[in-house]
Amino acid sequence: MRVGFHAPDTVEELAYLVAEAADTRTPLEVMGRGTKREVGRPVQYGAVLSTESLIGIPIYEPSELVLVALAGTPLAQIEQALAENDQELPFEPVDLGPVLGFGPGQATIGGVIATNLSGSRRILSGSARDHVLGVQAVNGRGETIRAGGRVMKNVTGYDLGRALAGSWGTLAVMTEIAIKVLPAQREVRTVLCFGLADQNGVEALCLALGTPFEVSGTVHMHAELAECFSDQEIANAGASVTAIRVENFPASARYRSSRLKQMLQAYAPALELDTLRSRIFWNEVRALKMFQKADRPLWRISTLPSTAPKLIHSLARKIDVRVLYDWSGGLIWLETPPISDAGAVEIRRNLAEIGGHATLIRAEASARAAIDVFQPLDRPVMALTASLKQAFDPVGILNPGRMYPGI
Amino acid sequence: MSHIALPSPDLAILQRRNDILKQLKKLVPGAILITDQEGRRTFETDALTAYRCLPLAVVLPQTTEEVSAILRFCQENHIKVVPRGAGTSLSGGALPLEDAIVLCLTRMNKVLAVDLVNRVARVEAGITNSSITDAVAADGYFYAPDPSSQIACTVGGNVATNSGGAHCLKYGVTTNNVLGVRIVLMSGEIVDIGGPSLDPAGYDFLALIVGSEGQLGIVTEVTVRLLKAAEGARPMLMGFESNEAAGSCVAGIIAAGIIPVALEFMDRPAIHVCEHFVAAGYPLDVEALLIVEVQGSEDEIDTLLEKIGEIAEDFNPTMMRRSGSAEESAKIWKGRKAAFGAIGQLSDYYCMDGVIPLSKLPKALDEIGWICRKYRFDVANIFHAGDGNLHPLILYNANDPLQLERVELCGAEILKLCVELGGCLTGEHGVGIEKRELMRVQFSDTDLSQQMRVKAAFDPDWLLNPGKVFPLEGIGLQ
Numbered sequence: 001m002r003v004g005f006h007a008p009d010t011v012e013e014l015a016y017l018v019a020e021a022a023d024t025r026t027p028l029e030v031m032g033r034g035t036k037r038e039v040g041r042p043v044q045y046g047a048v049l050s051t052e053s054l055i056g057i058p059i060y061e062p063s064e065l066v067l068v069a070l071a072g073t074p075l076a077q078i079e080q081a082l083a084e085n086d087q088e089l090p091f092e093p094v095d096l097g098p099v100l101g102f103g104p105g106q107a108t109i110g111g112v113i114a115t116n117l118s119g120s121r122r123i124l125s126g127s128a129r130d131h132v133l134g135v136q137a138v139n140g141r142g143e144t145i146r147a148g149g150r151v152m153k154n155v156t157g158y159d160l161g162r163a164l165a166g167s168w169g170t171l172a173v174m175t176e177i178a179i180k181v182l183p184a185q186r187e188v189r190t191v192l193c194f195g196l197a198d199q200n201g202v203e204a205l206c207l208a209l210g211t212p213f214e215v216s217g218t219v220h221m222h223a224e225l226a227e228c229f230s231d232q233e234i235a236n237a238g239a240s241v242t243a244i245r246v247e248n249f250p251a252s253a254r255y256r257s258s259r260l261k262q263m264l265q266a267y268a269p270a271l272e273l274d275t276l277r278s279r280i281f282w283n284e285v286r287a288l289k290m291f292q293k294a295d296r297p298l299w300r301i302s303t304l305p306s307t308a309p310k311l312i313h314s315l316a317r318k319i320d321v322r323v324l325y326d327w328s329g330g331l332i333w334l335e336t337p338p339i340s341d342a343g344a345v346e347i348r349r350n351l352a353e354i355g356g357h358a359t360l361i362r363a364e365a366s367a368r369a370a371i372d373v374f375q376p377l378d379r380p381v382m383a384l385t386a387s388l389k390q391a392f393d394p395v396g397i398l399n400p401g402r403m404y405p406g407i
Numbered sequence: 408m409s410h411i412a413l414p415s416p417d418l419a420i421l422q423r424r425n426d427i428l429k430q431l432k433k434l435v436p437g438a439i440l441i442t443d444q445e446g447r448r449t450f451e452t453d454a455l456t457a458y459r460c461l462p463l464a465v466v467l468p469q470t471t472e473e474v475s476a477i478l479r480f481c482q483e484n485h486i487k488v489v490p491r492g493a494g495t496s497l498s499g500g501a502l503p504l505e506d507a508i509v510l511c512l513t514r515m516n517k518v519l520a521v522d523l524v525n526r527v528a529r530v531e532a533g534i535t536n537s538s539i540t541d542a543v544a545a546d547g548y549f550y551a552p553d554p555s556s557q558i559a560c561t562v563g564g565n566v567a568t569n570s571g572g573a574h575c576l577k578y579g580v581t582t583n584n585v586l587g588v589r590i591v592l593m594s595g596e597i598v599d600i601g602g603p604s605l606d607p608a609g610y611d612f613l614a615l616i617v618g619s620e621g622q623l624g625i626v627t628e629v630t631v632r633l634l635k636a637a638e639g640a641r642p643m644l645m646g647f648e649s650n651e652a653a654g655s656c657v658a659g660i661i662a663a664g665i666i667p668v669a670l671e672f673m674d675r676p677a678i679h680v681c682e683h684f685v686a687a688g689y690p691l692d693v694e695a696l697l698i699v700e701v702q703g704s705e706d707e708i709d710t711l712l713e714k715i716g717e718i719a720e721d722f723n724p725t726m727m728r729r730s731g732s733a734e735e736s737a738k739i740w741k742g743r744k745a746a747f748g749a750i751g752q753l754s755d756y757y758c759m760d761g762v763i764p765l766s767k768l769p770k771a772l773d774e775i776g777w778i779c780r781k782y783r784f785d786v787a788n789i790f791h792a793g794d795g796n797l798h799p800l801i802l803y804n805a806n807d808p809l810q811l812e813r814v815e816l817c818g819a820e821i822l823k824l825c826v827e828l829g830g831c832l833t834g835e836h837g838v839g840i841e842k843r844e845l846m847r848v849q850f851s852d853t854d855l856s857q858q859m860r861v862k863a864a865f866d867p868d869w870l871l872n873p874g875k876v877f878p879l880e881g882i883g884l885q
Contacts, residue, residue, distance in 0.1 A: 063658035064765045064795070086664060122605060129611060130583045145857045146850065151762040152794035153580060153834035155569045155618045156842075156849055157876065158858045162582065162614035166607065183664030206524050212547075212637045249664075252707050302606040306524045330525075330605050357608035375608040380598040385610055387864035392857070403609070 001026045001047055007072075009053040011136065011144060011175045017049060018173060019142025021397045030169035030399050032072055032108030035097045036115060040168065040402035041373050042365045051110050054175055057081055059150060066133065066150055068178045071110030078109055088184040091128045092119035095287045099298060099362060104287055110174045116166035119286050120217040120245070123209060123327050129165030131180045137164060137172035140393025150178040163388075169399045170407060171392040185216075185247030188278035189257035191264065192271040195239035196220070198309040198325070204267040205328035206305050208244045211263060213256040217245030217282055220325040225290040231281055233271060242267070245282060288333060290324060296335045297342035297363040303356030305329035311354050318346045338364075344371040351375075374403045411499075411815075411840050413460060414874040416506035420463070420486055427486065428464055431508070434480055435473045439514070441465040450491065450509050454556075455499040455841055457811055462489065462503035467514045471589060471597055471627040474510065478625065479595025481508060487870050488593070490621035492533060492561030497758055498839025500568060500620050500875060512563050515627060518542045526633045527586060527603045532563030532626045536570075539631060548633040551578035554835065555744060563626050568837035569618035573743070576793035577668045578634065580835070582617040587630035590616060590623070593866045603630055615861060620837050621872040623865040637702035640668060642739045643712050645719050646693030646726040650674060653695035654768035656722040657792045660699070661765075663718055665711060669700040670793035671743055674772065677750075677787040677800075684749030687742025688735070690726045697792065698743055746789050747800070754785075755805035757814045758798060760836040761825030765795045774824050775799050782817035796834035797825070823848050838876045846878055855881055 001020045008014040021028050026046035031037050033052050051072040059068035062085040069078055075093065082088050093112045098104050107117075113135075118127040134148025137160075147160035164172055193204060201220035208215045219242075226234055226241040234241055244264070246256040261269045273281060291298055303311060308329030315321055315334075321343070322335040336343035342363045351358055357375035360368065377385060382404070389396070389407050401407070420427070428442050441447055442464045451459040463486070468474050481488050487507035494501050503509050512533035519529040523546055530539055536557040539550040553572035554560055560570070566588065571580040578584070587601030601613045616623055647653040657670055673681065673689075673696045682689040689696055701711040712729050719727060730736040750756050763771045772788060775797075779786040785802045799821055803814040822832045822842065826849050832842045846855060859877055863869070 061764065061766060063662045065661060066764070116606065116611070118606075126579060126583050127606065129614065130579065139857060143853045143857070145854050147854065147858070149762075149829075149831045149849075151764060151830050151834070153571055153575065153762050153791070153796045154831045155835060155837050156831040156833050157838065157846060157855070158861055159569070159582065159614050159618045160857065160861065163611050163861075165614070166611050171610075182666065183661070186664065209526065210523065210635055212635050249710070251710060252703060255704065255707065302604045302608070304525045304603055306522075327605060355602070356604055377609050378599070380592075380596050381600070381609060381612075384598065384612060384865070388610055388612070388615075388861065391860040391864040 003047050005048045005050065007050040007053040011054070011138070014049070014173065014175060015138045015142050015144050018138050018140065021047065022140060022142055022395045025395055026397060027400045028397050030173050032111035033106055035100060035102045035107050036111055038100055039361055039373070040368070042369050043401040049173065051108065051173065051175065062087055065152065065181050066178060067181050068150055068176060069109045070176050071174045072108050074105070075107045075109055075112060076105040082181055083184065086184045087181045090121060090125035090180070090182040091131055092121040092286060093117045093128055094119045096361065098292045099288045109177055113165050113177055114167065114169050114174060120219060120282060120326055123218060124214055124216040125182065129162050132161045132165055133178040133180055135161035135164055135174050135178070136176040137174045139172045140395060140398050145172070148178065152180060168403055170389065170403055171398065173398065187250040187253035188245060188247045188275045189253045190217070190273040190278040190281060191244045191257055191260050191269045192234070192273065193242040193264065193267045193269050194237050196242050196267060198312060200267060201240060201242040202305055202309050202325060202329040204242055204264055205244065207264065208260060209328050211260065213246055213260055214248070215244055216247050217243065218326070218328040219243050219285055220329070221290065222323065225322060225324060228290045229281060229284055231273070231277055234281065243281065245278060291333060291335055294335060296338050297367065298361045299334040299336065299347060299358050300361050301332040301334055301347070301351070301356060301358045303330065303332065303351065303354065307354045308332055311350055311356070314350050315346055319343050340367065341371050342367045411458065411843070412879065413504060413840070414879060416504065420506040424463055427484065430480065431464065431466065431477065434476050435466065435468060437469060438473050439467040450494070450503060450511065453494040453496040453499060453501040455497055455502065455839065457805060458499050458502050458840065460503045460505055462505070462507050462509045465509040465511055467511045469514045471591060474591045474625055474627055475595045475597050477508070477510060478591055478593050482593050482595065482868065482870060485868065485870065487873055489872050490567070490625050492564030493535065493559045495556040495560040495564065496568065496839055497760070497836040498833065498841040500837050500839040502840055504874060510625060512561060512627070519628065522603070523548065523633070525603060527630055528633055529628060529630045530562060532566070532629055533561050536560050536562055536565055543633055547636050549636050550631050551584050551634055552581050555747065562629050562631070566617050566626050566629060567619065567621045568835065571796070571835040573669045573671060573791060576670055576791070577666055582614065584632045585613065585617060585629055586632060588613065588616060588626045589628035590626050592624045593868065593871050601630065620839065620876050622862050622876060623871070638704045639708060640700055640702040641708045641712065641730050642698050642700040642736055643715065643727065643729045644689065644739060645697045645699065645724050646690045647695045647722060647724055648693065650695045650772045651769035652722040653697055654765065656697065656719050658765060659718045659721060660715055661793070663714065665715060667699045667793065668702045669698065670791070671698040672696070672790040672792035673743070673746070674788040676785065677746060677789050680749045680753060680787060681742040681746050684752060685742050685745050687738050689742055693725050698739060750787055750800050750802070754802040756800040756802050757818055758800050759818050759821055760833045761797050761822045761830060762834040763795045763797060763825050763828045763830035765792070767828040771797065771824065771828055775821055778817060778820050778824065782813050784814060784817055794834070795830060819845055840875055843876060844878050846876070852881070
């Protein structure tokens with residue numbers, strides 16, 4: 001197989017290339033536009049296989065809440081098509097481009113699903129993977145397979161589509177994805193508390209999630225991160241920021257934010273953002289604006305809200321960390337100093353005690369070569385991981401070694 | 408017996424039955440072992456009652472370790488295992504095999520932990536679906552998937568078939584509400600997949616396990632998401648002169664940006680049967696009825712129902728009635744939930760579970776009517792309208808073997824139609840044995856081979872719930 005960059009514009013050609021790579025045992029770097037190609041263990045590939053030329057939206061039925069897109073379709077194009085019909089991607093995918101040295105809005109839908117990138121609304125609407133209704137993909141044998149479909153409910157056969165979400169291109173190359181979409185929210189309200197310590201901030205967020213008001217965003221961050229926001233009242237507060245979002249029809253959103261403020265009185269809610277200011281704020285959260293400047297390692301940690309402050313407190317005693325709590329603390333974006341292990345030893349030692357897992361999203365290649373980028377797995381899960389890889393990609397040519405050695 | 412064949416039993420296993428039972432008894436003295444014919448008779452079928460088969464034996468373990476010991480023993484002795492919860496599968500997913508042990512999880516029915524701060528609960532797989540909500544309802548929380556069989560069916564069975572329910576338009580199905588499982592592989596290995604946090608580490612095995620119909624492993628514990636209940640909920644009835652008008656109204660509601668918590672559709676025969684059975688207050692002079700339910704505060708509910716009413720006006724409703732009280736709401740839902748029972752009073756019925764894209768609704772209902780007439784059956788349609796999940800109930804006489812055969816052909820034709828219209832064979836009941844041979848209508852051999860390779864990655868010897876999901880002749884060819 002020819003070394004270099006391949007971006008086939010038909011699925012047939014893509015399948016042919018994969019089959020050829022399987023024959024010649026050529027390891028392929030599988031990607032969309034490559035905005036996240038620096039995430040993972042550094043590996044030598046024989047050729048690059050990109051889905052960036054598979055562009056288009058063959059099916060979009062707003063009244064059925066279904067959109068089918070070719071994998072290389074830019075997210076921006078999909079979001080524009082949705083916006084024209086007052087709809088949106090419910091899982092509000094985080095835009096990793098800017099923190100990884102790319103422009104905003106460049107990711108492809110294939111890349112977003114392959115990495116299961118969900119944003120703040122995940123707590124209400126579910127993850128990227130939850131919205132996958134079906135896929136077409138090319139497995140490591142070069143066979144084109146379909147799984148799932150284009151309807152909302154489907155238990156016909158195994159759910160291979162959702163299983164490909166979060167597999168980082170190591171099982172199959174997705175070529176087409178059917179996703180569930182939802183009506184866009186008309187009115188957005190954000191209730192803000194300032195100056196809460198982490199423990200109290202997370203408490204307030206958990207309290208908000210325990211209300212019936214369909215809270216769709218819960219973040220908490222220290223003052224130094226809040227400075228980056230373009231909303232001056234937030235940037236200049238000089239205090240930690242705890243933000244809670246509700247979205248709905250106008251009257252409902254207003255009613256719900258006012259009830260939330262009452263319920264959060266102990267935490268002294270000080271500011272409420274209207275729709276426009278809310279949109280700007282949450283878009284900046286979505287683009288991880290607070291982590292765009294620094295060239296420090298960036299981690300994504302999944303844990304439980306109730307233990308998140310303890311984890312950070314414990315880490316902060318050993319290393320200098322900058323922290324964004326999302327999902328009420330269930331998701332932590334963490335910047336660490338540029339030390340040789342990017343803080344991996346401390347992070348994973350603490351997670352082993354407290355529970356949760358961590359993925360290194362941004363770091364020098366040397367650091368990514370030296371430590372586990374993805375969370376090490378227990379022996380039985382690792383064994384299943386190897387079996388599943390074998391079931392999809394028996395020769396091991398699709399992003400081999402990117403997640404785990406030998407996978 | 409009808410035309411769906413079961414795999415031929417392994418005679419060597421049947422001959423060794425006494426020896427196997429003796430060893431099992433020694434292996435798990437704490438488990439209940441049912442070996443006599445009368446006892447096994449209880450487990451010979453599930454809710455697809457046309458098919459029956461006496462298993463080798465039935466084991467009811469009480470711990471994950473017992474499950475592990477049984478599976479390891481069965482793997483070593485090449486004995487097949489059929490997992491079972493409450494046996495409410497409508498597709499024959501829990502149908503025993505003559506040479507298989509049925510492993511029934513209903514004694515493992517405890518709530519292990521409730522964590523309201525993080526909004527998760529860990530339960531044993533044999534607990535009933537509604538018991539989870541019962542355990543947290545006092546604090547205002549609930550577990551969202553609500554299949555019609557929820558007072559009987561187990562959460563382990565829900566995981567196996569990725570169960571939905573009337574409220575999944577808003578809250579999603581089982582796969583969207585389960586965060587982790589403890590699963591025992593056929594080798595006896597106990598594996599924890601996922602956990603209480605919202606994202607998995609590594610591959611999303613949970614996506615594969617949910618909906619795998621008990622073919623990848625036996626789930627013994629499940630970690631579920633809990634949600635806070637809404638302030639209130641209220642349904643509204645809307646009657647239409649045609650199925651098409653009702654279908655267009657559903658599309659209109661969604662296009663207006665409203666996602667009701669439930670959007671149920673009944674056609675004329677279904678309305679009449681339900682109304683006569685429970686006097687729910689349904690109008691009898693309409694062709695199609697929608698039950699639309701919204702949630703929120705009283706004001707929010709009023710505003711939303713108002714808006715939905717305005718949208719419906721465009722489709723010439725012949726009646727609209729908002730529920731005025733909790734009693735009226737309960738009555739409206741009682742009619743819908745009693746639908747299967749009501750029809751069951753009239754006749755045996757064959758319940759289908761196809762899914763279609765919503766825009767194809769009028770065409771689908773027309774064609775279903777035509778297909779049923781061709782086979783000389785009456786049909787009543789009940790339908791989760793928001794997500795296109797059809798439940799045609801075909802009325803027939805189960806004691807007439809010719810009718811049974813004909814009704815299966817009729818059902819198969821309906822499901823083929825669903826696939827042709829861009830939908831799928833099953834939305835929430837599972838493939839089981841029932842739709843096994845139809846899988847080729849929806850999938851190519853390459854697609855099925857990939858699924859079977861996944862099965863083999865978990866269970867290389869194909870001992871777990873074999874003979875289900877995949878066309879019989881294809882097994883082992885992957």
